[in-house]
Amino acid sequence: MNIKELAASLGLSTATVSKALNNKSDISSHTRKKVLAAAEKFGYRPNASARHLRSGKVGVVALLLPASDGGNIHTASFFMRIARGLQASLKESGLDPVIHITTDREGERQLLRKIIEQNRADAIILTDTRINDERIELLNELQFPFVTMGQSLALNGHFNWVDFHHEEMGRRCVRYALAKGAQRLAVATLGADSMHGQQFLDGCLEEMRRNNLDVDEALIFYGSVTEFSGEMAACQFMQQKKRPDFIIFINDFLLMGASHYLSTLTDCELNDQSMLCAAASSDFSSRIISSPCLFTVDHEVIGRRLGDAALRVIAEEESVASVLLSFPANPC
Structure with a gap:
């Protein structure tokens, strides 16, 4: 069922149904409840691509793996397991993680600019943070939402990050x-x-x-x-x-x-x-x-925390205390 069919079944205009589904203030609570109940009954789901087009969002969070000329073979399994938790955290909001790999720092800088200029993601997750990380400075300067897996002295550490002790x-x-x-x-x-x-x-x-x-x-x-x-x-x-x-x-x-x-x-x-x-x-x-x-490392927890942080920055919520993950000493 599409929105036109839903509107027709209710005897309402598509504009009214759209406003009700998007919780607009110029719709009565009675109409909103009526529309939502019908949407639930008929299993109506808004078209994701259309929703993101209207909002200017693309429904993607870009995860940048550490730059490596060896194809990231040494860290691939580590980050694939983290990506699983990241996807689980994002899917409820209709977002998907997209993994990017670069071979060196210059290629990484070019990729960051391309993602931003071509509107290919709603937020970026940086990994392998550096003591003085120019990527963090760049994203902050361009006012693009980002989260890091790791800390840095950049911006005096005042940004959203997830890390270990x-x-x-x-x-x-x-x-x-x-x-x-x-x-x-x-x-x-x-x-x-x-x-x-x-x-x-x-x-x-x-x-x-x-x-x-x-x-x-x-x-x-x-x-x-x-x-x-x-x-x-x-x-x-x-x-x-x-x-x-x-x-x-x-x-x-x-x-x-x-x-x-x-x-x-x-x-x-x-x-x-x-x-x-x-x-x-x-x-x-x-x-x-x-x-x-x-x-030991709970990769899924790390991924979920990164996803939660990404959702916060996309929603432009006020910065909260950064999450510091510690994991217990368990001899393997």
């Missing part, structure tokens, strides 16, 4: 290592201006200093979400005169690469029990390595 993750990782008897720690985190990489490192260093442990800059590695980066980290640590007796990794890809590299050394005292990763980015690392992963 990265500092607390770092602190707990150090406490875990100390409980295992470790005395000389190495940390492999994320570089390239990664905000959560810096937050994780800050938490680790804070806990190390609190326990009067020396912080050796040579035992800090800034990498990326790749196994090769983990190999580079392990190589750097093993070249030091005073080697670490425990290594903490921000994610499982770094740990997997390091584990492979260390297995090729004949004079290495480190093993899977002297390594730890904070959280898993993949589905299969637990099948390959036996090193513990200290935290």
Whole structure:
């Protein structure tokens, strides 16, 4: 049934029915109730594309995956599971998430401008936030609705974001290592201006200093979400005169690469029990390595929170306190 047929069945004009369905103030409550009851009875649903055309909305939320020249293979499964929760949050409002992938930062900037200029989304969700994130500054300058998965110093942090307690993750990782008897720690985190990489490192260093442990800059590695980066980290640590007796990794890809590299050394005292990763980015690392992963991630909850935040910015609601997600320490 279309709106003309619904109007005819009620003996009303299509304009009156449209106003009632859209809750316009110049329609009596009696007429509105009559129209809504009939719409419910006959199973009438407004045409989504027409509704969005009238409102200037396109019914899409754009999710930008981290820029990667490797095709995002390392983070694809992580974000696909988050997208599932995002879709569940958005579908009740008639919105759909659309995933975008770019290979570098310049391509990402061009994509952002294209989405905005061509009106291809009602809001954008940024991932892999940076310490000083120029994308956030750009979207704020263009007054385009956005949400981020992660924090940033941009705009003094005054925007809608969803994140983990990265500092607390770092602190707990150090406490875990100390409980295992470790005395000389190495940390492999994320570089390239990664905000959560810096937050994780800050938490680790804070806990190390609190326990009067020396912080050796040579035992800090800034990498990326790749196994090769983990190999580079392990190589750097093993070249030091005073080697670490425990290594903490921000994610499982770094740990997997390091584990492979260390297995090729004949004079290495480190093993899977002297390594730890904070959280898993993949589905299969637990099948390959036996090193513990200290935290689990509820991907669906993250996606739903991102969707809720996107709906808020689309509705131009007043900014609310940003949601900070923490997840319990559960050895995997």
